[in-house]
Amino acid sequence: MSDSPVRRFSPAFRWDGVDALEYKTEGSAPFRDVSRQVLFQDEELACQLRYFEVQAQGYSTLERHQHVHAVMVMRGKGRCLVGDRVHDLKTHDLLTIPAMTWHQFRTEGPEPLGFLCMVNAQRDRPQLPTEQELQALRLDPTVAAFIAF
Numbered sequence: 001m002s003d004s005p006v007r008r009f010s011p012a013f014r015w016d017g018v019d020a021l022e023y024k025t026e027g028s029a030p031f032r033d034v035s036r037q038v039l040f041q042d043e044e045l046a047c048q049l050r051y052f053e054v055q056a057q058g059y060s061t062l063e064r065h066q067h068v069h070a071v072m073v074m075r076g077k078g079r080c081l082v083g084d085r086v087h088d089l090k091t092h093d094l095l096t097i098p099a100m101t102w103h104q105f106r107t108e109g110p111e112p113l114g115f116l117c118m119v120n121a122q123r124d125r126p127q128l129p130t131e132q133e134l135q136a137l138r139l140d141p142t143v144a145a146f147i148a149f
């Protein structure tokens with residue numbers, strides 16, 4: 001392990017010394033083709049910075065939680081449900097996901113959707129929607145067409 005403060009970026013959106021991890025344990029929650037890299041994680045920091053990549057046709061888990069996400073898109077295009085609205089996202093857009101707000105990302109087009117996501121180091125576990133909550137979300141046809149569960 002190098003002690004250099006610099007970890008170099010490579011064109012495949014990988015960084016020196018950073019492992020590409022499973023997004024979540026397979027079967028623990030619904031998602032498709034998402035990878036996770038933890039870029040910054042330090043006892044001296046109260047936050048973590050992760051890089052997620054969602055492949056074409058992929059989607060993240062539909063979830064909510066008390067902790068907030070601060071997101072910056074790094075590559076590709078996508079759409080994101082935040083609460084009861086679906087937003088278009090493109091490279092370098094910033095997105096805030098407030099506390100206890102349903103959210104889900106989807107890739108648009110052939111390129112992966114890659115984004116940085118800052119979170120509290122100490123955070124609550126994501127909640128998945130109940131069948132009743134899914135029914136409420138599906139009352140909006142745009143949301144119904146967007147969400148996967």
Ligand code: MN
Binds near residue numbers: 064065069103
């Ligand atoms: Mn989340």
